[in-house]
Amino acid sequence: MAKVAMTVNGKAVSGEVEGRTLLVQFLREGLGLTGTHVGCDTSQCGACVVHIDGAAVKACAVFALDAEGASVRTIEGMANADGSLSAIQQAFQDHHALQCGFCTPGMVMSAAALLAENPKPTEREVREYLEGNLCRCTGYHNIVKAIMAASGQEVAIAAE
């Protein structure tokens, strides 16, 4: 076992982990932050996306010890300071961008990374950015709509 320390959602945290402990395991089992989901565990689905130092990564494909000293943000750190939903989360609710909700934490984290880097993406850019996030329920259109709306743009999606 080795000691690992990092910042998660603005708070300094630490814990004992094995070399093989994945970041997603440390978050879920070590810190009890179960908002980050494990869908495939094979780097395909994006349910486990979190931010490391602002960059979207798949937490099932990062070792906890490689996040030593990093600043990690998870879905639990997305709400506004007063507890209300952030603009992206609210847009997901308003545009019915989730059904079962399993993919939603990863979708929101990817959307947040996209809008931080590209505040006014085109619909095509949104779809391309979500290439690593799979949703089995919604058919994606409402997710794309929500992200367009969260970026303050017209919500005009051709295929309904």
Added chain:
Amino acid sequence: MYAFEFTRPKTVAEAVAALAGEDAQALGGGQTLIPTLKQRLASPGMLVSLAGIAAMRGVSVAGGTLTVGGGTTHAAVARGAAAAFPALAALAGRIGDPAVRNRGTIGGSLANNDPSACYPAAVLAAGASVVTDRREIAADDFFRGMFATALEAGEIITAVRFPVPQRAAYAKFVQPASRFALVGVFVAKSAAGVRVAVTGASEGGVFRWTQAEAALAADFRPEAVRGLRAAAAGMIGDLHGSPEYRAHLVGVMTARAVAAA
């Protein structure tokens, strides 16, 4: 995953020392190695993470050569090479998905030499060289067939040096489930001539299509390769495409790359 020790050195020298230990293996971005460990297809005793080595990260340009640190992520190459070598930046920016690009590194991709990986095509077509902790290896000597390279045990790719071509482009036919290349062709034209490197197609991994190189040296237009046919013998055949299909795509993607260059 079997258990292993984990170490995160700060310098190349410390990493080389750690990798000299028995059963030690380098960890780049982990985007290939972590899934491999989960499937128990690898069982190192010690993983040596290269992610803490600042000297192995970054993109720089000097005197017509673009140098990429071996630990530089695909996303950082997409940003850092955009002005000096846009074809390489575009290739990096289309690997996998954004989360994979934020972790995966050029050194990991080249060391792995997946027969469908994108970077090997750029390195071979540009006539780049692979710099390690102990030597510099020309692209023509580096790739040794599917998943095989000239790297010795414990040898670390610290940088890749690309002579920036006059014209270049990468055309990738995406295999949508894996997001790797079903067939990808990188074309590079420089004062020394034209080089065409093909990934995704051959059982032997990345290769140079010399027939197309000769045709393009005489006439650098898509029409110059339209009549050429890559041989289907030795091409990969799987549920995504037959050897004949891949051989056909080699011609199509070469013409597209030339048109885009």
